[in-house]
Amino acid sequence: MNTVKLVVVSAGTSDPSSTRLLADRTAERAAALAARHGHKTTTSVIELRELAADISTALVSQLITPSLTVFTGWCPRSGGLASGIWPAAV
Secondary structure, three states: OEEEEEEEEEOOOOOOOHHHHHHHHHHHHHHHHHHHOOEEEEEEEEEHHHHHHHHHHHHHHOOOOHHHHHHHHHOOOOOEEEEEOOOOOO
8 A cells, every 4th residue: 555645735814714624625535535546645734824924034034944844845745735725806
């Protein structure tokens, strides 16, 4: 059985957020599909709200904090990415 790493990125601003709910449901569906094809999944969650200050600091000063380093390390090694980003009003 192959293990696939799934990273969930949520950009919700409240806690709890509907965006996180969307991201969690997407991740659950991806895990179910992977299981149906004989794969196991491990899921990691990134809340961009919690990293907002770190992201801003990195953009203006190029100082990468330890928590941002963890985040940037997860994405390239993942087998899948589920994002929950609520669309802007049109």
